[in-house]
Amino acid sequence: MLIKNAFLSDGTPADVWVYEGSIRAIGQNLTIGDPEVIDAAGRTLLPGFVDLHCHWRTPGFEYKEDIATGSRAAAAGGYTFVNLMPNTKPVCSSAEQARAVMDKAREVGLCGANQTVSITENFDGHSVARLLELPDDIKFITEDGKGVQSSEVMARAFAICREKGITLMSHAEDMDISPWDYRLAENIETVRNLHLCEYYGTRLHMCHVSTKEAILAISEAKARGVNVTCEVTPHHLWFHDLDYKVNPPIRAAEDVAALVQAIKSGYVDAIATDHAPHSAEDKANGMAGMVGSETAFGVCYTKLCLQEGLPLPLLENLMSRMPAAILGLEKKGEIRPGFDADLVLVDLEHPWTVDAANLHSKSRNTPFDGVQLYGRVCLTVCGGKVTHRDL
Ligand code: DOR
Numbered sequence: 001m002l003i004k005n006a007f008l009s010d011g012t013p014a015d016v017w018v019y020e021g022s023i024r025a026i027g028q029n030l031t032i033g034d035p036e037v038i039d040a041a042g043r044t045l046l047p048g049f050v051d052l053h054c055h056w057r058t059p060g061f062e063y064k065e066d067i068a069t070g071s072r073a074a075a076a077g078g079y080t081f082v083n084l085m086p087n088t089k090p091v092c093s094s095a096e097q098a099r100a101v102m103d104k105a106r107e108v109g110l111c112g113a114n115q116t117v118s119i120t121e122n123f124d125g126h127s128v129a130r131l132l133e134l135p136d137d138i139k140f141i142t143e144d145g146k147g148v149q150s151s152e153v154m155a156r157a158f159a160i161c162r163e164k165g166i167t168l169m170s171h172a173e174d175m176d177i178s179p180w181d182y183r184l185a186e187n188i189e190t191v192r193n194l195h196l197c198e199y200y201g202t203r204l205h206m207c208h209v210s211t212k213e214a215i216l217a218i219s220e221a222k223a224r225g226v227n228v229t230c231e232v233t234p235h236h237l238w239f240h241d242l243d244y245k246v247n248p249p250i251r252a253a254e255d256v257a258a259l260v261q262a263i264k265s266g267y268v269d270a271i272a273t274d275h276a277p278h279s280a281e282d283k284a285n286g287m288a289g290m291v292g293s294e295t296a297f298g299v300c301y302t303k304l305c306l307q308e309g310l311p312l313p314l315l316e317n318l319m320s321r322m323p324a325a326i327l328g329l330e331k332k333g334e335i336r337p338g339f340d341a342d343l344v345l346v347d348l349e350h351p352w353t354v355d356a357a358n359l360h361s362k363s364r365n366t367p368f369d370g371v372q373l374y375g376r377v378c379l380t381v382c383g384g385k386v387t388h389r390d391l
Helices: 067-076 095-108 129-133 151-164 182-200 212-223 234-238 253-264 280-284 296-307 312-326
Strands: 002-007 013-019 022-027 037-039 044-047 049-054 079-084 112-115 140-142 167-170 204-206 228-232 343-347 376-382 385-389
Touching (some): 002 044, 002 343, 044 312, 049 296, 067 095, 067 376, 095 112, 129 151, 167 182, 182 204, 182 212, 212 253, 228 253, 228 312, 234 296, 296 312, 296 376
Parallel strands (some): 002 037, 140 167, 167 204
Antiparallel strands (some): 002 013, 013 022, 044 343, 343 376
8 A cells, every 4th residue: 555645743745655564665756566545635644543541342331332333433533553441341350351352353453452451350449369360461450430449459459560560550539539529539549549659660550630630740740750651531621611421520721721731741641532432321321421532633633733732743642652652562653664554644624523423433422513623534544454534
């Protein structure tokens, strides 16, 4: 495949030659054999996006999303790899269950996937001993959807993860406090986990950071060398004071400003969607979350690049290079010869309007319905194969 007439994120014109799943050459006016030619027509080519935080709801909640529809939604959003959360039914507490999901994702073949495993067994809040037995290919654990309440249990998890080289992903929520003050709940658990991280030296990743206090605590910890990374979501960057149920909640304008400032200062490692599909009925019954795979780039390009002046190469880092590095995906996240041919072509010129009815996800729960954005995903290539085309 030869992608012609594209621009890279820094504005360099480029053709990209893809062969047998890898990027083989990047240059101008490339002519190679008799490839399938895709005319990018002056659009911008980025490395495929990598989502650190995604829910495909398998097993147990396939009526909200399954691996095929989740993969299609990811591909339509320009994603070529996602990291899946374990709050399924049953909870993903074992390597066997994680591998079954990853095998199925490979079979679907539209988007790479890593399945994380829970911190405590079946989210019971206590049992961490089985972490000692996890095989080496399980590198990320999280209790996403809830916090681990007991500091002592969390301390034991940090100690085990340090020995095994596992990264702890933290959904920061003190569940005793969140029913009456979710801001305090996020802040307390963020600070506790940063202290545990500093004490044990274990790698920690803070999920969907949403408050100005939490991002400040993380920034200060990073500045003194604590082994922590963090992500923010597109919805916490776009909305403020919106009554749409999501955990953590949509915050105030000053929280959004603090998150944007932390991005500009280099304290945020990644944008992650927290793609959380729910049926209309579940949503009406109060389930938290929104779908996010298909709107993430448009939201972030419009907010961060167009409104806040962030250079596109920095957004590319947040959506591709750094999340790939956090996941240890050595040949992903950059457009470079020898790297996997995971690519996304975006139209930065023409506005488009989100239409929930046209999403590829099985669910439609999004407050972005009707919002006008720039940065439409036109083509996604994963492992050299076209997984989404809307040229
Ligand atoms: O709003 C949310 N929904 N936040 C989470 O942490 C979990 C997610 C879900 O799984 O629905």
